[in-house]
Amino acid sequence: MNLQIAMLLGQDGMTNGAIYALLALSILLVFTVTRVLFIPQGEFVAFGALTMATLQAGHAPALVWLLALLAVIATIADLLAGRRDTGRYRFGTGQALRLGYPFVLIGLIQVLPLESLPMALQAALTLALVVPLGPLCYRLFYQPIANAPVLILLIVSVALHVAMVGVGLLIFGPEGARTQPFGEGGLELGPITLNAQTLWVLTASLALIVALYLFFERTLYGKALRATAVNRVGARLMGISPVFAGKASFFLAALIGALSGILIAPITTIYFDSGFIISLKGFVGSIIGGLASYPVAALGALLVGLIEAFSAFFASTYKEVIVFTLIIPFLLWRSLTSRHVEEEE
Amino acid sequence: MMLARVETNTATRTVLEVRDLTVAYGKVEALTKANLVVGEGQIVTVIGPNGAGKTTMLSAIMGLLGSKGEVSFDGSVEGVPSVERMVTRGMNLVPEKRELFGEMSVEDNLLLGAFQRYRGGKRDHRETMEEVFGLFPRLKERRRQLAGTLSGGERQMLAVGRALMARPRLLMLDEPSLGLAPLIVREIFRIIAELRRRGVSILLVEQNARAALQVADYAYVLETGSVAMEGPARTLADDPRVIETYLGLGGKHQDMLAT
Numbered sequence: 001m002n003l004q005i006a007m008l009l010g011q012d013g014m015t016n017g018a019i020y021a022l023l024a025l026s027i028l029l030v031f032t033v034t035r036v037l038f039i040p041q042g043e044f045v046a047f048g049a050l051t052m053a054t055l056q057a058g059h060a061p062a063l064v065w066l067l068a069l070l071a072v073i074a075t076i077a078d079l080l081a082g083r084r085d086t087g088r089y090r091f092g093t094g095q096a097l098r099l100g101y102p103f104v105l106i107g108l109i110q111v112l113p114l115e116s117l118p119m120a121l122q123a124a125l126t127l128a129l130v131v132p133l134g135p136l137c138y139r140l141f142y143q144p145i146a147n148a149p150v151l152i153l154l155i156v157s158v159a160l161h162v163a164m165v166g167v168g169l170l171i172f173g174p175e176g177a178r179t180q181p182f183g184e185g186g187l188e189l190g191p192i193t194l195n196a197q198t199l200w201v202l203t204a205s206l207a208l209i210v211a212l213y214l215f216f217e218r219t220l221y222g223k224a225l226r227a228t229a230v231n232r233v234g235a236r237l238m239g240i241s242p243v244f245a246g247k248a249s250f251f252l253a254a255l256i257g258a259l260s261g262i263l264i265a266p267i268t269t270i271y272f273d274s275g276f277i278i279s280l281k282g283f284v285g286s287i288i289g290g291l292a293s294y295p296v297a298a299l300g301a302l303l304v305g306l307i308e309a310f311s312a313f314f315a316s317t318y319k320e321v322i323v324f325t326l327i328i329p330f331l332l333w334r335s336l337t338s339r340h341v342e343e344e345e
Numbered sequence: 346m347m348l349a350r351v352e353t354n355t356a357t358r359t360v361l362e363v364r365d366l367t368v369a370y371g372k373v374e375a376l377t378k379a380n381l382v383v384g385e386g387q388i389v390t391v392i393g394p395n396g397a398g399k400t401t402m403l404s405a406i407m408g409l410l411g412s413k414g415e416v417s418f419d420g421s422v423e424g425v426p427s428v429e430r431m432v433t434r435g436m437n438l439v440p441e442k443r444e445l446f447g448e449m450s451v452e453d454n455l456l457l458g459a460f461q462r463y464r465g466g467k468r469d470h471r472e473t474m475e476e477v478f479g480l481f482p483r484l485k486e487r488r489r490q491l492a493g494t495l496s497g498g499e500r501q502m503l504a505v506g507r508a509l510m511a512r513p514r515l516l517m518l519d520e521p522s523l524g525l526a527p528l529i530v531r532e533i534f535r536i537i538a539e540l541r542r543r544g545v546s547i548l549l550v551e552q553n554a555r556a557a558l559q560v561a562d563y564a565y566v567l568e569t570g571s572v573a574m575e576g577p578a579r580t581l582a583d584d585p586r587v588i589e590t591y592l593g594l595g596g597k598h599q600d601m602l603a604t
């Protein structure tokens with residue numbers, strides 16, 4: 001292996017690692033705020049990539065019907081819950097917007113010239129289609145059992161993951177898809193050329209991480225999400241409702257997932273079931289961070305990307321094995337060093 | 346005991362009225378048909394031994410626990426209160442366990458106290474925070490420190506300060522003097538009295554009956570889940586049964602500390 005190859009592998013590893021880092025942060029966020037291990041995270045990646053590909057092929061994505069269906073069910077669920085709690089059916093502006101939204105999208109998709117749209121608009125449309133699925137999933141599958149033990153939440157996550165893979169097959173079909181690259185050429189840096197997509201992925205990931213950091217450190221809504229993660233009862237007493245926190249974190253998770261999908265779709269062929277293995281690598285990153293520390297999780301995920309790239313070169317058949325074996329020493333180390341901290345007072 | 350039958354809290358305008366509040370943990374009733382009234386600008390205290398159901402009562406009023414009965418706050422009735430709604434309507438609880446955000450700074454903790462107001466479009470948290478710092482200068486010195494690293498007294502101040510950030514109409518305090526040194530207890534009670542001067546109605550749960558009766562206008566004695574006695578705080582403080590059970594004899598030293 002010479003420097004040239006090492007640089008190439010490094011570049012590959014960084015690109016994938018950046019995506020894993022985003023997913024690691026997202027998994028961590030959802031877990032700390034809602035205690036849900038968000039296994040369907042990967043499906044949002046696949047849905048994002050495949051929706052983008054569908055738009056570029058000029059087809060109307062059938063995903064919008066899933067969105068409409070879930071919105072209708074959520075509205076009915078809200079109405080029934082309202083009647084149970086207050087004895088009346090209540091239909092507010094929030095509900096009206098949520099119910100109307102997918103139908104506006106259906107209309108838009110009919111009239112827009114999908115394949116000739118600028119790529120930024122295609123990406124925006126993809127996000128508009130995929131991201132609302134996050135809060136809807138929370139409303140329908142997790143909110144009713146928000147206080148259940150972690151194990152129950154995990155089982156629901158597994159079920160939702162399996163269901164979403166199936167729905168993905170139904171909507172997008174079994175063929176893989178790749179999207180057009182965001183830009184041509186690349187950046188010459190001495191002996192190596194950084195290709196344009198790598199630059200896009202790295203900048204976009206970095207920008208998203210900085211944006212998330214600012215959101216959590218500087219805004220009251222971000223602090224409210226953190227507060228829920230730190231102390232659920234305390235947060236409720238401040239009027240931060242668990243439903244709000246749950247929907248907000250699922251919104252962010254879906255956004256990060258779909259965006260990751262859009263970013264990697266030009267580099268990797270994505271199938272309806274490709275998401276799982278990708279988010280699993282993000283998950284390895286969050287385990288390295290002990291499901292607690294954001295920076296360590298991000299660095300861990302980056303490391304996963306690099307190890308994956310280099311092991312693909314040296315022992316390509318064992319690539320996945322090597323990456324997932326990585327988790328064992330960290331789990332061992334964690335279980336040996338972590339003490340169970342009792343509630344204070 | 347006659348006292349308990351005749352007296353009722355005859356406040357001019359009630360902020361909180363609890364009727365027949367009943368809470369059960371599984372099959373065990375921890376609170377049975379409790380009735381209670383807090384008037385505008387009043388300090389009402391609930392005293393009683395450990396395990397009497399005081400914390401249970403506050404949690405049910407706030408909506409943290411499911412309950413039967415009726416809670417009417419600020420003129421409108423809640424069947425089963427929900428925490429977020431109660432906070433929005435101006436009720437705030439400083440719980441027995443404080444429930445601070447330990448891994449966040451003192452300033453962030455305070456800021457989050459104003460979350461519900463902020464969400465409702467009222468952006469006056471900067472001024473409110475200055476007022477809270479005026480009340481607790483100590484918190485201002487420690488504003489960058491993590492809440493988890495504060496001392497017991499400071500934690501209690503932060504818990505009260507955080508609740509005040511919501512500018513509550515009714516503040517419920519669950520054993521604010523628990524585990525604190527006498528001098529700090531005195532400071533806390535001074536602040537409770539100061540809050541009333543500023544127009545906050547207070548429902549105060551205490552085991553430190555002496556200090557509580559001294560600062561309160563009206564008092565309830567809770568024993569094994571039901572209200573055993575009630576009356577104006579001064580009257581109860583002179584009641585032989587209360588003196589024997591809750592105040593003890595020769596408590597002059599504590600008396601002095603509590604003033």
Ligand SMILES: Nc1ncnc2c1ncn2[C@@H]1O[C@H](COP(=O)(O)OP(=O)(O)O)[C@@H](O)[C@H]1O
Binds near residue numbers: 397400
């Ligand atoms: N989560 C719970 N589950 C079951 N029993 C409880 C629970 N919390 C409190 N209790 C019981 O309810 C009774 C009242 O408790 P509590 O309201 O904490 O009393 P106090 O605050 O007056 O000391 C006690 O007998 C206590 O053991």
Ligand SMILES: [Mg+2]
Binds near residue numbers: 520
């Ligand atoms: Mg208690």
